[in-house]
Amino acid sequence: MAHRWTNDLTRDDVTPKALYLNRRQWMAGAGAMLGAGALGGRARAQGDMELNSFEDITSYNNFYEFGTGKTDPSNYAHALTTSPWSIEIDGLVDNPGTYSFEDIVEGQTIEERIYRLRCVEAWSMVIPWHGFELADLLTRVGVQEGARFVAFETLVRPEEMPGQRRAILDWPYREGLRLDEAMNPLTILATGLYGEAMPNQNGAPIRLVVPWKYGFKSIKSIVRISLTEEQPEATWNMQNPREYGFYSNVNPNVDHPRWSQASERRVGGGLFSSRIPTRMFNGYEEEVAHMYEGMDLSEYF
Ligand SMILES: Nc1nc2c(c(=O)[nH]1)N[C@H]1C(S)=C(S)[C@@H](COP(=O)(O)O)O[C@H]1N2
Numbered sequence: 001m002a003h004r005w006t007n008d009l010t011r012d013d014v015t016p017k018a019l020y021l022n023r024r025q026w027m028a029g030a031g032a033m034l035g036a037g038a039l040g041g042r043a044r045a046q047g048d049m050e051l052n053s054f055e056d057i058t059s060y061n062n063f064y065e066f067g068t069g070k071t072d073p074s075n076y077a078h079a080l081t082t083s084p085w086s087i088e089i090d091g092l093v094d095n096p097g098t099y100s101f102e103d104i105v106e107g108q109t110i111e112e113r114i115y116r117l118r119c120v121e122a123w124s125m126v127i128p129w130h131g132f133e134l135a136d137l138l139t140r141v142g143v144q145e146g147a148r149f150v151a152f153e154t155l156v157r158p159e160e161m162p163g164q165r166r167a168i169l170d171w172p173y174r175e176g177l178r179l180d181e182a183m184n185p186l187t188i189l190a191t192g193l194y195g196e197a198m199p200n201q202n203g204a205p206i207r208l209v210v211p212w213k214y215g216f217k218s219i220k221s222i223v224r225i226s227l228t229e230e231q232p233e234a235t236w237n238m239q240n241p242r243e244y245g246f247y248s249n250v251n252p253n254v255d256h257p258r259w260s261q262a263s264e265r266r267v268g269g270g271l272f273s274s275r276i277p278t279r280m281f282n283g284y285e286e287e288v289a290h291m292y293e294g295m296d297l298s299e300y301f
C-alpha cells in the first residue's frame with residue numbers, strides 16, 4: 001500500500017509480471033515487505049500477508065457468469081470481449097453518462113494495493129491488485145445531495161458467458177454499498193493484478209474490491225454504477241437474505257447459518273493450504289470500524 005505508481009497506467013500499459021517481481025524483490029531489499037521466496041511467486045511477508053501466486057489467483061475463482069465451478073472462470077472467461085468497454089453512470093450524479101473504460105481510467109493514479117480477499121465460503125487469498133479509489137471516480141462525476149448508496153451491475157452477455165444461459169442467479173449480478181463505504185479509501189476499482197491487466201476470470205476490465213467485506217461484494221466486470229437514495233438490490237442478499245446480508249462485513253463472531261466464519265483456509269499450493277483465524281473486518285478494523293459504530297453487527301450482518 002505504500003507504493004504508488006505515479007503514472008497514468010492503462011491496461012495496455014502495465015508492468016510485466018517479471019518486472020513486477022523484480023520490483024517486489026527490490027522492496028524486499030529495502031526491508032519493506034518480502035523475504036526469501038519471492039521468486040517462487042509466494043512472497044513471504046509479515047504473517048498473513050504472504051502473496052498468493054498469479055496461478056492461484058487466476059485459476060481458483062468465483063464468477064458464476066461462467067459457471068459455478070472454481071475452474072469454470074479460468075476455462076471459459078478467455079472468450080469474453082473486454083474492449084470496447086463502457087460503464088453507464090447514472091442516478092444522483094452531476095455528470096451522468098456512458099463512459100468508456102479509457103475515460104474512466106484517464107488521469108487516475110493507478111496504485112498497487114495488496115489486500116486479503118476473504119470469501120464467504122471460508123477460503124482466502126492475498127492479492128496484489130492495482131487500481132484507484134472509487135471515491136476519485138465518484139468525486140469526478142459529482143455525487144448529488146440525497147445519494148446514500150452506490151449500486152453496481154455486471155455485464156449480461158450470455159453468448160460469451162455460458163453461466164448466464166442458465167438461471168443460476170438472477171442476472172445481472174448486482175451489488176451495492178452505502179455511500180460512506182464506497183467513499184472509504186480502502187474501496188478500489190481494480191484494473192489489474194500482479195502488474196498485468198485484469199485477467200478475464202478476475203473481472204476484466206474493471207471490478208470492485210472491498211477488502212473488509214466477503215468476496216461476493218467485490219463485483220466483477222462492471223457496466224453500470226448508479227447513485228441511489230434507497231438501498232439497492234444485491235444478488236446474494238436477494239437469493240438468500242437469511243444467509244447473505246447486505247453489509248456482509250467479514251466477522252469471525254457471526255457464523256453463516258451453515259458453517260463457522262471463525263477461521264478460513266488460505267488458498268495456496270494445494271497440500272500446503274493452511275487454516276488461519278479470520279479477523280474482524282478481515283483485518284481492516286482500524287480503517288473501517290468507525291462506519292459501523294452503534295450498529296448491531298449480528299443484526300446488520
Ligand atoms: N459478477 C460477479 N462478480 C463476482 C462474483 C460472481 O460470481 N459474479 N463472485 C464473487 C465472489 S463470491 C468472490 S469470492 C470474488 C472472487 O474474486 P476472484 O475470483 O478475483 O478471487 O468475486 C466476487 N465477484
Ligand SMILES: [Mo]
Pocket residue numbers: 062118119120121214215216
Ligand atoms: Mo465468495
